[in-house]
Amino acid sequence: MSDKNVVMITGAAGWLGGLLPKALVNDSKTPNVHLILADVVEPKAPEGVKSVIFKADLTDPAEIDKLFNTELGTPDTIYCLHGIMSRGSEDNFDLGLKVNIDSIREMLQAARKYGSKVSTPIKFIFTSSLAVYGGPLPQVVKPDTIATPEGAYGMGKLSSELLVNEFSRRGFVDGRIVRLPTIVVRPGFPSAATSAFLSGIIREPLKGVEAICPVGDSLDSPKLNLAAWVASPEVTIKNLVVAKHIPADKFLKHTRVVCLPGFTTTVREELEALEKVAGKDALNLVKFKDDPTNRRIVSSWPARFDNSYPLSLGFVVDGGGMVPIVEQVKKDIEAGIA
Structure with a gap:
């Protein structure tokens, strides 16, 4: 051996x-x-x-x-x-x-x-x-x-x-x-993934940079209820x-x-977590430019899964929703590692 x-x-x-x-x-x-x-x-x-x-x-x-x-x-x-x-x-x-x-x-x-x-x-x-x-x-x-x-x-x-x-x-x-x-929040720069904005609308504002949200045209848009399965x-x-x-x-x-195990969030819940962790100024850095192609692709993906099988195999799942994830990203950015 x-x-x-x-x-x-x-x-x-x-x-x-x-x-x-x-x-x-x-x-x-x-x-x-x-x-x-x-x-x-x-x-x-x-x-x-x-x-x-x-x-x-x-x-x-x-x-x-x-x-x-x-x-x-x-x-x-x-x-x-x-x-x-x-x-x-x-x-x-x-x-x-x-x-x-x-x-x-x-x-x-x-x-x-x-x-x-x-x-x-x-x-x-x-x-x-x-x-x-x-x-x-x-x-x-x-x-x-x-x-x-x-x-x-x-x-x-x-x-x-x-x-x-x-x-x-x-x-x-x-x-x-x-x-x-969908993995949130990815560090670094935006990728060619259709779902990249789900990280970008958190990561960029935490760095003091504007981010484009391709779903909806304002914070009041019902399109922000678009759900995603994330980890x-x-x-x-x-x-x-x-x-x-x-x-x-x-x-x-x-x-x-x-x-793999995950949890359901929405674009709106992500933005609410951003505001809770980093304040209104960070939220205001998110700009809206609705992209029907992007939205169509992401909305075709399922947003709710039964975690019981993967958990039975020994895989693990996040707890606490988006807020602890955004808090961790904020710490990583402040430490210069994200």
């Missing part, structure tokens, strides 16, 4: 991919972790950890192959986090297909190839999205709710989910598919680590999909 845990992370230069290595280093169940980090721009490795860094085109099978032929050997676990975000996929359909489907299939084929040479299949943790849902939905989404995406991003994610499930059914990989809630960054990272440790036989027999 190897005395090290080798973990590969694609999309490692992204926000989640950048936070995950430190969480794994601090995870008592992943001792002596070694990292293979890859992205289209060079990722950064945590200090004091044996790491191999790649600036790689993950749509190129030859580039993917290199990830499995490092001095660290075959990874025990792969976190497949890379992708083109929701609005980016909608605006550049062909690129979305190439990155969100084709490159995932190539990653799975490589994991199958190299995993067949070791004693157990590679754990393949794939981050999916609520964007796989669309159309008429029940009041509360459950594990048996059918996914019918209404956008290119959700279609790509669902297609790759099916691939991960099939590769798992055949024993090629040990797949774990986690559908992430904090801290809980999301914890759950990505938890996903690594769940025994394969604990998942439903017919699918490796798990909708």
Whole structure:
């Protein structure tokens, strides 16, 4: 048995991919972790950890192959986090297909190839999205709710989910598919995700900067009652680590999909939390510019889920709604880490 845990992370230069290595280093169940980090721009490795860094085109099978032929050997676990975000996929359909489907299939084929040479299949943790849902939905989404995406991003994610499930059914990989809630509040700069404004309307005003809200035309607009299923960054990272440790036989027999726990909030509740934590001046920095395309996509996503299945697997959920999340972001900004 190897005395090290080798973990590969694609999309490692992204926000989640950048936070995950430190969480794994601090995870008592992943001792002596070694990292293979890859992205289209060079990722950064945590200090004091044996790491191999790649600036790689993950749509190129030859580039993917290199990830499995490092001095660290075959990874025990792969976190497949890379992708083109929701609005980016909608605006550049062909690129979305190439990155969100084709490159995932190539990653799975490589994991199958190299995993067949070791004693157990590679754990393949794939981050999916609520964007796989669309159309008429029940009041509360459950594990048996059918996914019918209404956008290119959700279609790509669902297609790759099916691939991960099939590769798992055949024993090629040990797949774990986690559908992430919308994560609020993301640090840094606005992304090409359709849901990015849900972070922006909190983050930017807390920095003293104006933010555009693409839902509604004023604080009085009924469109601000648009609901979303969300989770904090801290809980999301914890759950990505938890996903690594769940025994394969604990998942439903017919699918490796798990909708990670979250809670329901609305655009209005976010703005109310902003005002409560930072005052009226911060709230006044939110400007309204209604975007029907953005609003249509976000409103097609479900906003209420049954958390019982993921909680039974050991995943965790936020408590306290939006106010503690906004308070934490304010502290992080004041400390210069957000």
